[in-house]
Amino acid sequence: MSSQQNKQKDVVNKQMIFALNPKPDFNITNPIKINKSNTYDPNYVKSEPSQKTTNQISNSNIGTFQDIEQQKQNNESKCLKKQNKIKYIATRSIAGLKAYTKTLKDNQDSLFYKLEINKQIDKNIFLLADGHGEQGAKVSQFAIKQLSDCIFDMIQSMKTQPQFIEQLNSNITAFFQQIDSNLANLSNIDITDSGSTMNLVLTYENYLISANIGDTRTFYFQRSDKPDQLGPSTLRIKQLSIQHTPEKPQESQRILESGGKIEQETQGFQKTGPLKVKSKKQDINGATITRSFGDALAKQIGIISLPEIHNFQIQQEGFLILATGSILDMIDIIDICRILTPITPPNSQAAIDHAAGQIIEEARKKSKLQPDIQDDYSLILVYIEIDLA
Numbered sequence: 001m002s003s004q005q006n007k008q009k010d011v012v013n014k015q016m017i018f019a020l021n022p023k024p025d026f027n028i029t030n031p032i033k034i035n036k037s038n039t040y041d042p043n044y045v046k047s048e049p050s051q052k053t054t055n056q057i058s059n060s061n062i063g064t065f066q067d068i069e070q071q072k073q074n075n076e077s078k079c080l081k082k083q084n085k086i087k088y089i090a091t092r093s094i095a096g097l098k099a100y101t102k103t104l105k106d107n108q109d110s111l112f113y114k115l116e117i118n119k120q121i122d123k124n125i126f127l128l129a130d131g132h133g134e135q136g137a138k139v140s141q142f143a144i145k146q147l148s149d150c151i152f153d154m155i156q157s158m159k160t161q162p163q164f165i166e167q168l169n170s171n172i173t174a175f176f177q178q179i180d181s182n183l184a185n186l187s188n189i190d191i192t193d194s195g196s197t198m199n200l201v202l203t204y205e206n207y208l209i210s211a212n213i214g215d216t217r218t219f220y221f222q223r224s225d226k227p228d229q230l231g232p233s234t235l236r237i238k239q240l241s242i243q244h245t246p247e248k249p250q251e252s253q254r255i256l257e258s259g260g261k262i263e264q265e266t267q268g269f270q271k272t273g274p275l276k277v278k279s280k281k282q283d284i285n286g287a288t289i290t291r292s293f294g295d296a297l298a299k300q301i302g303i304i305s306l307p308e309i310h311n312f313q314i315q316q317e318g319f320l321i322l323a324t325g326s327i328l329d330m331i332d333i334i335d336i337c338r339i340l341t342p343i344t345p346p347n348s349q350a351a352i353d354h355a356a357g358q359i360i361e362e363a364r365k366k367s368k369l370q371p372d373i374q375d376d377y378s379l380i381l382v383y384i385e386i387d388l389a
Contacts, residue, residue, distance in 0.1 A: 083387050084386055085385040086384060087385050088348075088349050088351075089352075089380070089383075090352045090355070090382075091113070091378075091380050092360045092377070093107060093109050094107070094378070096367070096376045096377065097367070097368070097374060107137070108130070108137040108376055109128070109131065109140060109376045109378040110128075110141050110143075110144045111378055112126070112127040112148055123155055123203065124202070125200070125201070126200070126202075126203075126382065127148060127200055128198075128216055128324065128379070129141075129143050129197060130216050130324045131196040132196065132292075133193050133194025133285070133294070133295075134193070134194055135189050135194035138194075139183065139189060139191060139195055142183060142186070142189060147175060147198065150179075151175070151202070154168070165209070165311065168202065168209055169311070173306060176198070176213065179305070180305035189294075193284055193296075193297055193298075195287075195298075196214075196293045196294060197212070197215060197216040197289060197292055197324075197325070198307070199217070200212065200307075201218055201320065203320075206313055208312040208314055208320070210240040211307040211308065211309045212242065213244060213291035213293070213305055214291055217239075217243060218320070218322050219237060219238065219239055219241075219323075219333065220237075220319070220321075221237055221318045221319040221337060222236045222237075222238060222314070222318040223236075235318065235319075237337060240312055241310070242308045243325070245275070245289055246277055247275060248290070251290040252275075254290070254304070255290060255301060256302075259281070259300075260277050263275065274288050275288070276288055277289075277298060279297065279300070280301075284298065287303060289303075290302070290304075291307075292305065293305055315386075316386065318344075318383075319344075319382065320380075321336065321380070321381050323379040323380075324377060326375030326377050327360070327363045327378075327379060329375075330363040331362050331366065335362060336359055339355050339359055339362075345383065346383050355381065356379060360377050
C-alpha cells in the first residue's frame with residue numbers, strides 16, 4: 001500500500017467529529033476546523049473506545065426504495081457478503097443571515113459522526129440536527145447528545161447483524177420519543193416555541209439505516225456504469241428520508257384533526273411564503289415542519305416526534321449526504337449531482353472537501369437574492385466504498 005493511500009485512510013481514522021453549534025466558517029473550500037480542547041468535553045460526550053485502523057430535483061428524478069432493479073441485484077448478491085468502507089468525510093456548518101439586514105446570525109445546527117462504534121460489528125453513525133426558535137441551538141445540541149448516547153449504548157451490546165437490524169427498528173422510535181419527553185422535563189431549555197429536526201444514519205456491512213423527523217434530508221448517490229433516466233449517467237439518486245411539511249396530505253390531515261390550521265403568512269393583502277402550521281386558539285410562531293423535537297405549543301396541534309425509518313442495501317459505492325432543508329430549498333438535488341459527478345470516485349480528501357464547500361456556496365448565493373431567508377447551512381458528505389468480505 002502506498003504512502004498516499006495510507007494518508008487518505010488516516011484522514012478518516014480520526015477521533016469523532018463533534019460540532020455543536022459550530023462557529024461560522026467563511027472559508028468553505030477548507031474543512032471545518034474544530035478546537036478539540038473546547039468541543040470534546042468528557043463530561044458531555046461519552047469516552048470513545050480505542051479504534052482500529054480503518055478505511056475510512058425534482059421529485060420525478062428521485063429513485064424509489066427497493067425498486068425492481070435493486071430487488072434483482074439483492075437476489076443475485078445473497079451469496080456475497082459486502083462491507084462498506086468509509087473512505088472520505090467532509091462536513092460544513094455555516095450560519096445563515098438575518099432576514100432583511102443580512103447580518104450574520106447564530107448557528108443553530110448541530111452535527112456529529114463517529115466511526116467504528118463497535119470493533120466486533122463495524123458500524124458508523126451520522127447525525128444532523130437543525131434547530132429553530134430562540135432556544136433552537138440548545139435543543140439541537142441536546143437531541144444529538146441524547147440520541148448518540150442511546151445508539152452508542154445499544155450497539156455496544158450487540159454482536160450480530162440480524163439482531164442489530166431487528167433491535168434498531170423496534171427501538172429507534174422509542175429513542176426519539178424519549179428524547180422529546182426528556183426535553184419537556186428540562187428546566188434550562190425553554191421549548192415553548194423552539195425545537196429541532198433530526199436525521200440519523202447508521203451504516204453496517206452494505207446496509208444503511210436512515211431515520212428522520214422534519215425537513216433535513218438524506219440521499220445516497222449510487223455509482224452506475226450505465227446511463228440512467230433517474231439522473232446523470234454515473235450516479236443514481238436514492239432518497240432516504242421523508243420531508244415532513246404541511247404540503248404532505250398525511251401530515252396536514254393530522255394537523256387539522258388536532259385543531260391546528262395551515263396557512264401562509266400575509267403581507268399587505270397578499271399571501272406569501274411556505275405553508276405554516278398555526279394554532280386556531282393561540283398566537284404562536286408558524287412552523288414550516290410537522291415533526292420535530294421540542295415545540296411544546298405546536299405539539300398541542302399535531303406536531304409529533306415520530307420518525308420515519310428506512311432500511312437500504314447499498315449495492316454500489318457512492319456518496320451519502322445529510323443536508324439541512326435550507327440547502328435543498330435553494331438548490332435542486334440535480335445540482336448536487338452535477339457537483340459530485342466530476343469527482344466520482346474522489347481521489348483525495350481535498351476533492352470531497354471542495355465539493356461540500358461548493359454545495360454550500362451555491363445555496364448561499366441563491367439565498368442572498370431573497371430578503372427573508374435566514375437559515376443556517378449544514379451538511380455531512382461521505383464517500384462509501386464497497387468491498388467483498
